[in-house]
Amino acid sequence: MAVAVAAAQALIRTIRGRSDAAPSSSSRQPLPSPPPGPLALPCGIILEAHHGLGPSPSRRRPRRTSSPSPVRTPPPSEPPLDDTLPPSLATALIGLVAASHRTCHDAQDINVAPRGATAGLRALRASLTSLKLTVQLAYKWLRRVEAAPDLLPHPDRRALVDVDAVVVLLAEAISSVSVAGDSLVDVVRDAAAAAARISDVAAAHAPVLLAASERIDRVEHLLSKLLTILQISSLAEALRARSAIDAAIPLILGDDPHLAASVRCLPDSFHVAPACLDRPPPGYSVPSPADDDAPPDYSAATTNTDGSVTIRPTGWSAAFAGLTLSDLPALSRVPLPVAVAGLRYGEELYGEQFARAVGPALAELMERPGGAKAARLAAILGSRSEGVAMTDEDNFARRVGRELEDGRARTREQPQPYLFSESQVSTHVEESSLAA
Numbered sequence: 001m002a003v004a005v006a007a008a009q010a011l012i013r014t015i016r017g018r019s020d021a022a023p024s025s026s027s028r029q030p031l032p033s034p035p036p037g038p039l040a041l042p043c044g045i046i047l048e049a050h051h052g053l054g055p056s057p058s059r060r061r062p063r064r065t066s067s068p069s070p071v072r073t074p075p076p077s078e079p080p081l082d083d084t085l086p087p088s089l090a091t092a093l094i095g096l097v098a099a100s101h102r103t104c105h106d107a108q109d110i111n112v113a114p115r116g117a118t119a120g121l122r123a124l125r126a127s128l129t130s131l132k133l134t135v136q137l138a139y140k141w142l143r144r145v146e147a148a149p150d151l152l153p154h155p156d157r158r159a160l161v162d163v164d165a166v167v168v169l170l171a172e173a174i175s176s177v178s179v180a181g182d183s184l185v186d187v188v189r190d191a192a193a194a195a196a197r198i199s200d201v202a203a204a205h206a207p208v209l210l211a212a213s214e215r216i217d218r219v220e221h222l223l224s225k226l227l228t229i230l231q232i233s234s235l236a237e238a239l240r241a242r243s244a245i246d247a248a249i250p251l252i253l254g255d256d257p258h259l260a261a262s263v264r265c266l267p268d269s270f271h272v273a274p275a276c277l278d279r280p281p282p283g284y285s286v287p288s289p290a291d292d293d294a295p296p297d298y299s300a301a302t303t304n305t306d307g308s309v310t311i312r313p314t315g316w317s318a319a320f321a322g323l324t325l326s327d328l329p330a331l332s333r334v335p336l337p338v339a340v341a342g343l344r345y346g347e348e349l350y351g352e353q354f355a356r357a358v359g360p361a362l363a364e365l366m367e368r369p370g371g372a373k374a375a376r377l378a379a380i381l382g383s384r385s386e387g388v389a390m391t392d393e394d395n396f397a398r399r400v401g402r403e404l405e406d407g408r409a410r411t412r413e414q415p416q417p418y419l420f421s422e423s424q425v426s427t428h429v430e431e432s433s434l435a436a
Contacts, residue, residue: 087340087350089170089331090146093139094359095340095350096174098381100135102345103181104128105383110188110198117199120209121187124180127216134220134227135173136377140366141230142166145329147363152230158325160229160242163334164263165249167320169226171259171338172252173219174350180212181344222248262337266319358382 087095107125112118144151145158152158183205190201202209225241232238253260320328328334340346348354361380365373 086335086337087352087355089166089334089336090143091332091352091355092170092174092336092338092350093135093142093331094355094362095345096135096170096177097139097362098349098354098358098383099174099177099181099343099345100128100132101377101381102349102383103177103184104132106181106184110184112198112202114199118202120206120213121184121198121202123213124183124209124216127213127220128177128180131173131177131216131220131223134223136366137227138223139362141227142331143363143366145230145325146331148367149329151367154230154233156326157230157238158329160238161226161325163320163323163325163328164266165245166226166325166331167266167334167336168249168252168259168263169219169222169245171262171336172256173223174336174338174343175256175259176212176215176219178343178346180216183208183212185344218248219252259337266335266337 104125107121107128110121110125112121112125115122141152149155149158187198187202187205187209190196190205191198194201222245225244228241229238232241253263320334340350343350358380362377365376365380
């Protein structure tokens with residue numbers, strides 16, 4: 001009995017000791033929280049767990065994730081326009097397409113009846129129509145030289161086209177279109193001032209109109225020769241076309257002293273002279289190896305069937321003498337030595353802003369197969385379509401008549417030689433590596 005009582009008392013003491021050692025509910029430690037992880041919401045958005053301390057979760061600042069969100073960079077802005085710089089050849093080509101298109105429309109707006117009294121006007125209209133189409137082809141193929149050389153059927157033909165020849169031909173085409181446009185303005189203004197018909201005053205302007213027509217025909221013929229070099233499969237025909245251009249360039253520069261002076265003033269920012277000195281001399285200028293005192297062997301330069309030798313000039317500009325489109329295909333880096341402020345439609349169509357606005361659409365249209373592009377071209381250039389010129393409010397004759405009523409100047413400032421400064425050259429022309 002005593003043993004049972006002792007065992008019971010020991011059991012009671014054991015139970016009491018355990019209850020005293022057990023912690024109270026108020027001081028009980030919380031269960032360990034699971035590791036932080038993303039929280040998925042019903043809408044599919046996943047939020048990261050909050051780890052900051054604060055009085056309430058709503059006021060806690062969310063923790064930044066280890067991977068920062070991608071930063072959206074704004075598209076690169078185009079370089080600012082500078083109207084004081086001369087246009088590049090690429091920009092001038094676009095302006096020439098637009099100017100020839102508009103000037104051709106101006107000529108079509110003029111009433112040429114009766115035909116016997118307006119022969120000069122009709123000749124100039126035909127010349128402008130032909131030049132307009134040739135200029136569009138020249139833009140297409142010269143743009144390929146720089147932007148799409150893989151579309152050239154004969155890429156090696158670029159070596160037959162001199163850069164300074166392209167400069168002279170484009171400058172001459174731009175000037176001839178401007179002179180033709182001014183001649184048309186003079187005819188319409190004289191008729192409006194005298195309250196007479198166009199046919200009554202056209203005869204007095206016939207010599208000027210015919211001279212403008214012949215000038216356009218000459219440069220259109222040379223641009224066609226340039227296209228022949230790039231397109232034709234016969235190398236002999238390409239060489240003959242090159243010879244025709246070489247023979248005509250001195251005549252163009254002789255007729256236009258301002259252009260000749262501008263071409264001579266082109267700066268040598270491409271370091272052409274040192275590069276040409278590093279090149280080996282042409283094959284036809286190497287003396288015969290048999291005798292050092294023998295005259296040069298010109299047989300390599302003999303391409304004519306009669307055995308005559310064509311010796312080409314070294315170049316018409318100091319900057320690009322000896323360079324071809326194979327050496328420098330980037331027409332957007334070559335400045336055009338023409339002050340566009342004195343040209344008809346010059347400041348409007350020969351600027352960088354106009355080229356950037358219409359350039360992509362014009363390039364796409366020129367490369368589009370098939371015909372029937374006249375309406376689309378007129379829309380791109382901001383001109384009217386064919387067939388509505390005589391009823392349009394912007395008819396050329398009506399527009400010139402309004403200018404006469406407003407008392408505007410009848411003559412435009414004549415183009416002057418463009419003289420390049422060092423600051424203009426450094427900002428407009430980039431350094432270009434020459435081909436070996």
